[in-house]
Amino acid sequence: MVTLATPPSTLDGIKRLAKAIKREFGITHHDALEEAARKAGFQNFLHAKRAIAKAPAQSYIAFVTVYWKDLGSEAPSSGRYTTEVHLKRPLSELLADGLKVGGAYLRNFKLEAPDHLEMRMDAGSQHSAMQYLDQASFTLLFISATGLVRVFRKRSIDAVNGLEKIPDSDHITGWEDPETGDWLLLDEPYISPVPGFRQEWLQAHGLYQVAPLWSGLYYPGLAVPYLISLNQGLLAKIQAQVEGIPDSSYTRGMLQEMPYGSKFVSPARIASGKPHRSRTMPFTGVRNGAIAYGGGPGVRSKWRPAWGMSLAMHATIGPILHKLCNSSPRTAGISAKVYERLNKVRSRLEDWAYMEHPSEISAEVGTKLYYGPAVEGYTTPQDSLKAIDTVRGLLLKGYRECKPRAQMLAKIESAAADLQKKICE
Template identity: 40%
Template sequence: MSQSYTPPSTLSGISRLAKKLRNERGIAHKEALEVVARIAGFENHAHAKRQLADRVSPLKLVPLYLTVYWHDQNDRKASGRCTAVVCLPEENFATLPILKARGYWMLGGFQLESTDHLQAMMDGHSYRHAQKRITDAVRTLQFCTATGLTPIRKIADKRRVQFLQDLPGQDHRSDWIDSSGSWLTLDEPYHPRSNEKGTERGDWLAKHGLGMTTPAWAGLYVPGESIPNLVSNSPELLQRTTETVERLAPLPQIDWDTHSGGYWSDFHSPQRIASGKPYRPRPQPSYGERAGALPYGGRPGVASEWRPATAMSLQQHRNLGFILRGLSWSNLSSRVVDQLIRTISTLDDWANYEHPDEASNQIDGLYYGGDRAKYATLGDLLKGVHDARVLILSGYLECRPRRDFMKVLDLVARDASKIAQKRVA
């Protein structure tokens, strides 16, 4: 490690140096925070936050803007854009990029539209619901910043805690992980759950070598009405988190009115304006044919999917389903099988849109259930791929959805050939 860096002595200093290190080395912001924390003489970033929390004086507060668009389900004429502003310590802003994971929205469905603006992707179903989502997001951000925990996202980590689904009496469970890889579960039932010896829950926890605490804290899910229980196999993490949440600051005051507006209006935060970069609106559903394809599905916050504008006959769909079911049961890698399964689901959607007047039992049997092709050799499988290509080319005209499907078939052929070569070798 180069000693040319001046060890920072504040959390904001750690954050600034982490950004510099991230850009210099091309590493993730979370990793940069860990490196800089060690430069500053701490075990890790979570340790630095605990040690430096009391040294930040005076506390610098920075405005964070949060937006939720809403449509009232009980009054179709009532809608709007709820943009709230809350002033939080700077360290909360360093946490935001860490919470963002590829393929996931953060803090209950928000995206980081700008460094000072969180925008919900999906509509709220009332103004009150919009307020609740914003309040929940602020509360969760405080929790993540103080504890150093982030939601479990990786499949491998989810498998590690999958056994917790059998935790007796669990309700409103959320799973968290810290920078060391230790996990913690927050279980928030409406009624207390005893952890005394001799109880069903106590016996289950003891059997799996787990500890549990019930801190003097309101929790994240319906604070004041649910009972927060912390469960972990790490006594150190359990104790540290319990002490941290019991010291959490109360929810700060939120300004609901100054920046709110109409449903079709946009909010450009100060940092978005200062950056000179264009505002990034939410995805919206599409309409009308485009380059031989038609949109379907979609809603505010979720872009439409696309399907060929031409329709394939039911018999062609039935033949294609027979082939694809066989391919998905063949000797292919799990990655390719997963892609095939997603493709089968997509084709099932296309068939439903192309033949809306057909009985559901006729449509449901096209791609799910029933018999399937059997491919004993690589040659048989490649012929199945060829037959699927012929069906798609004869059933659909040229368009991007058709090209995407052909790429999946190419992937299947390459994967099958690769596996066959390994067997020979």
Template identity: 35%
Template sequence: MSPTAIHPTSLASLKRHAKSIGRELGIAHHEALDEAARRAGFKDLRDAQEHLAKPAVPFEHSAFLTAYWEERTDLLDESTKIGCGRLTLQLPLRMPLGELVSEVSLENTPYLRGFILEASDHLETRLDCCSEDDAYTALGRAARALLFMAGTGLAGEPSIERELRAPFLSDHCSYWYDPETKEPVTLSEPYSNYISDSDRDSLKWSDLHLAETSWKGIYSPGRAHPLIFSRSEDLIQRLEQQLSAMVESYKWVKPGIDTGSYAAQFYSPGRRASGIERTPRPMPSPLGVVRNGSLPYGSRTGGEASLWRPAEPMPLAFHMQIGPILYALTYSQDEHPAKKLAYEAWSDLSQWVCHEYLPSEDLNIDTISVYEGPLLLHYDDNQQRLSALSKVIELLDSGYRDCSPKREILKTLGRAEALLRKQLS
């Protein structure tokens, strides 16, 4: 008796038929898939995938991805700028961008961590890229990550503890999970695609399964070779089918690219439809320009605002008294309620002193060491810590002229002081 012909209309339908055939003939799932393909009139599974993988759902939606770039010969010297601009990529999708990512999930999603959800349909890099090439690379990887998520249903793994380590060829790894089965998935993209017999043996004792497909990956298609690991054999088989379908789907995806002025912010259709104006990107303030008794310092990268410190320095002798106190309050092994806030003040002051007193032959001390220890002081109880903190506040109050950074650090230490008083009451 000849096998019963079947008429699948999709890969999912073919897979369902394969399960029945596998039970009927008592054969492995991959053999059943080939048999199902032949019964459907195809040469084999690959031939079926090529014909059935054409998108049943059209790419009706678009996601826009923007990266700003500024190239300098010296990254720390803005006067060495040799070019800047904006790139915006339009990526066709079968679903709205909001079904793939949210403002919160971006932090856990590989290749999208440096982006913000600027509008319902628009992702934008938070910071400038260092060159136009870097901007193209960032947008390409982000676009491929979105297509990977859309094609497989995987999401970024939010828990470091759940990350699945690749047993071999571990390079350019990204960590994912399947929301349906809750199984973690690791995508490793090494430059070598050689898998030894001992590597395959390691899969058995590590209780892992490996997906190998013609999909080119996310990190560097054509150079790196994607390997996907999971503990679930069923999930691996599903991913192999989905990724094979994605390869065919890519023929339908034609991203558009728009090059624009660095100063011109991109307005996506979603942003325009909202009727809400864009806020300007945060930018560093000009160096050396005093504003209300304060000077800017910190990052010089577009997309990040400057930090501020008092324009007039505090006497170095005051720093040398404050440093050991805050170091002891911050790095003592004893837990106390003011520890976190003391650290915030310690972190700011350790940077301020280095800007206020630059290295010179006349300076007989390394300013970095003023706040860096060693641990010279110890406080036995909260009463001693409160007294030490009060001394720091007194020195800061008399050491700096009134300005916003001084007020902020005193407010921080005032909160720390209040926590200690509460413990003592």
């Protein structure tokens, strides 16, 4: 006898129950469906179909926040937007493998809480803030609806990169099914669908294309999305899934503008009892003999010695590093690894020189300070090692002790250690 611990609440559940009833009582499939629907609490199977279709699917709310600062316009403005997105799975589960699954449109965000994505940096204007918000929100909906993630398997990446440029394509992103490895391209040019659009090219490359009735990711409402793949079955499935994303999943319309200095604290963050994790902001001032420079919202400041080195000493170190970086790996022992470290030191010291002596470096001096035309390099590894040691000694004299100086010296000493190994071989 068919017994129920819990009445079915889905059509698939009712159909499975109908099969059991049919087997037990030997009745027709139609009568079994009717009886199964009544056991599930409906008048009949048609009533069950209509009621379940109208019932809202279970969804999980995620929040997306973007800040903007527009200081370049005639009327400078700033603010914050936060919107909510309705997903099939919790945000933390959707992004269990990290934000990389969303590709380019999530790379500027961080998971501030299990239900909250927050943009690390500021958008440059109110308009671009809304575009970032749309791109991130629609990407979450796309991943939630399709199960696709940004292309990551080597064979898929090689296949995509191996294609010659798709005619009239723009804003292409690559996606794949994490289970099967089947890949798909999302192309979003500003071109409306027309019959036979690039059909010859697609046929020549064994590809298929569909233009779903969907907003896309890059510029919802303006760019037109096309799905391209080798697999027609995948295209049909993904087209149906994106066209089935309900309008209610994403809150459209005018967003509420909030003050730039305000913070959105999500329900999951409140439930955790832990404070909101503020975005990385630039540091200003001097600390432990170093001074901060650069950086911005979402970008940490860099550091340099608070007390600069004389321009004369920069002018002495610069040509030595320039010569080292023009030295041959075969005769002077400057391998790719050694060159990379020395070149980083050269680049960073040039930055420091301009900040330390903003009004003293003329155009003529600047072209000769750390760079310039190619020069004859050192001729032996021993000469190169001696030159590196000279640079190290000058840096010790030129800068007071601080962390930026120590980091610079570490690169110099690492280059010298690699070169010394070559000499001893």
